[in-house]
Amino acid sequence: MSDPTGGPGALIIFFAAVFTNNILLVYFLGMCSFLACSKQYETSLGLGAAVTFVMTATTILNHVIHHQLLVPLGLEHLQFVVFIAVIAAFVQLVEMVVERFSPTLYYSLGIFLPLITVNCAILGASLFAINIFDYTLWQASWYGLGSGLAFALAITLMTGLRQKMGYANLPPAFRGVSIVMIVTGVMALAFMGFMGMASLD
Amino acid sequence: MIFLWSILVVGALLGVMALGLVVAERYLLDYGVCPISINAGERVLEVEGGQSLLEALNEGEIYIPSACGGKGTCGFCKVHVLAGGGRVLPTELPFLSRRDLRSGVRLACQVKVREALDLQIPEDILNVQLFAAEVVSMRDLTPDTKEIRLRLVEPAEIAQRPGQYVQVQAPSPEGPQWRAYSISSPVQETDHVELVVTLVPGGVGSTYLHHLQVGDPVTFTGPFGEFRLSEDPKTELVCVAGGCGMAPVKNIIETVYERWPERSCWFFFGCRTTADAFYFEQWRALAEAHPNFHVIYALSEPGPDDADWQGETGFIHLSVDKYLEPGGERQAFLCGPPPMIEAVTRVLEEKGLPPDDIFYDKFD
Numbered sequence: 001m002s003d004p005t006g007g008p009g010a011l012i013i014f015f016a017a018v019f020t021n022n023i024l025l026v027y028f029l030g031m032c033s034f035l036a037c038s039k040q041y042e043t044s045l046g047l048g049a050a051v052t053f054v055m056t057a058t059t060i061l062n063h064v065i066h067h068q069l070l071v072p073l074g075l076e077h078l079q080f081v082v083f084i085a086v087i088a089a090f091v092q093l094v095e096m097v098v099e100r101f102s103p104t105l106y107y108s109l110g111i112f113l114p115l116i117t118v119n120c121a122i123l124g125a126s127l128f129a130i131n132i133f134d135y136t137l138w139q140a141s142w143y144g145l146g147s148g149l150a151f152a153l154a155i156t157l158m159t160g161l162r163q164k165m166g167y168a169n170l171p172p173a174f175r176g177v178s179i180v181m182i183v184t185g186v187m188a189l190a191f192m193g194f195m196g197m198a199s200l201d
Numbered sequence: 202m203i204f205l206w207s208i209l210v211v212g213a214l215l216g217v218m219a220l221g222l223v224v225a226e227r228y229l230l231d232y233g234v235c236p237i238s239i240n241a242g243e244r245v246l247e248v249e250g251g252q253s254l255l256e257a258l259n260e261g262e263i264y265i266p267s268a269c270g271g272k273g274t275c276g277f278c279k280v281h282v283l284a285g286g287g288r289v290l291p292t293e294l295p296f297l298s299r300r301d302l303r304s305g306v307r308l309a310c311q312v313k314v315r316e317a318l319d320l321q322i323p324e325d326i327l328n329v330q331l332f333a334a335e336v337v338s339m340r341d342l343t344p345d346t347k348e349i350r351l352r353l354v355e356p357a358e359i360a361q362r363p364g365q366y367v368q369v370q371a372p373s374p375e376g377p378q379w380r381a382y383s384i385s386s387p388v389q390e391t392d393h394v395e396l397v398v399t400l401v402p403g404g405v406g407s408t409y410l411h412h413l414q415v416g417d418p419v420t421f422t423g424p425f426g427e428f429r430l431s432e433d434p435k436t437e438l439v440c441v442a443g444g445c446g447m448a449p450v451k452n453i454i455e456t457v458y459e460r461w462p463e464r465s466c467w468f469f470f471g472c473r474t475t476a477d478a479f480y481f482e483q484w485r486a487l488a489e490a491h492p493n494f495h496v497i498y499a500l501s502e503p504g505p506d507d508a509d510w511q512g513e514t515g516f517i518h519l520s521v522d523k524y525l526e527p528g529g530e531r532q533a534f535l536c537g538p539p540p541m542i543e544a545v546t547r548v549l550e551e552k553g554l555p556p557d558d559i560f561y562d563k564f565d
Contacts, residue, residue, distance in 0.1 A: 065214075073206055082214060089218035096229045103315075107288045 017146025030121030048152025059144025271310035284319035342479035367423030380406025385448035387455035443537030471517030
């Protein structure tokens, strides 16, 4: 299972990214769209799919740009600027493609699609893969895919819980986003149960 | 050296990405030509896809009213979309009632033309034309209000109903903007349009109009507006206006006395001081010629210069309350700031006017 260049293999990284190091429930990145779009399955599944796709693609793109362009020129300090620009341009492109070919998805994401541009989880995945874990391109792409699915999994689970909570008689102070924050915390605790199953490094 | 490389690399990357996006937009968002069928094929427009429905209709010389210029904040550009147009967007929901949603009402500025569309547009709006006109006179009515008379050039005549408005095109740094102004000249003057414009500090439309010179060209579309004057000469008219709310009321009264010289009409006008009390002499002369016309001006903040004012003082709804007897067949038209409209509506309802017979035009 181990990579020829050292470090964990693709499958290990994938499962670790989804369960033990869930980008949302362990690092708490990408909370804004997680809170805003977890009311209906249609929206959360759409957003989850979009994030998975964008995250996988941008992790790969940024990895290539970092190692082929920034490192040879000694410009690692431009990482943030360049990564953000790449993500923004890519999301714009995805928006155009989605608008053209899948009106249904376009409408269900609607105004939320641009939210992905400033979704910190996406920038986070690119930075983690390069700066913290120092992955190869192969590993980074699995990490991006895993983290994207982790986001989709978390937001879908949360939607299910929020739909159930619709029937619960909550004290007024807990209604709305506050109970969602508390439930997110409990979900994060539950995900700690996966600890030690797999590791990212 | 590292600075140079940084700038070069960031510049090159951003340039490549921007170029890519422009190319993608050109090829991905190309919807070709989409047919728009209006009122079951009465008119068919062939428009370039990708633009908003409002822009497409404007291009086809169908001028849907819109005060915000397509930003989705005024909610005026409602049209019935019977087929095509996709789903209702979250940006439209605040302006649509449940009944609107069921019958397919959409905001034209938010609907993107991607496919063939089937629309229903009221006849009134199809009659709207684009006018080229020329300023023939500018007159100061008060320190901040001007009367602007426009002579129609192309087309040379306008067919309006009293109480309707036009949208004047005003230049601005963000391109032309359209602003709504009521027509103050009566229906019988078919070759002129007169406006009463109060200068709003920083306002795009009023600043432009106030700085016009005699002979300048002006472009506007119109007429717009739903108000229908009661055609029954026995119905008494009650008009209440504040500030430049004078415009539609002047139109209504002058039209009424041209057609029904005996018709009964009350006109209440509210303003701060005598300096703001424009057209007063003109209305007094009309009242002398037509005994059934009653005009009452009230000053809300009489100052030291107004010592010899003989008329009413206080807010205008108090005068309405004082002079108007309850009952009778009436139609009311109010135009002025929202607090005035609310206060006067309350008084009129107490006087027995059904809410359906009270029409108003609120402005801020």
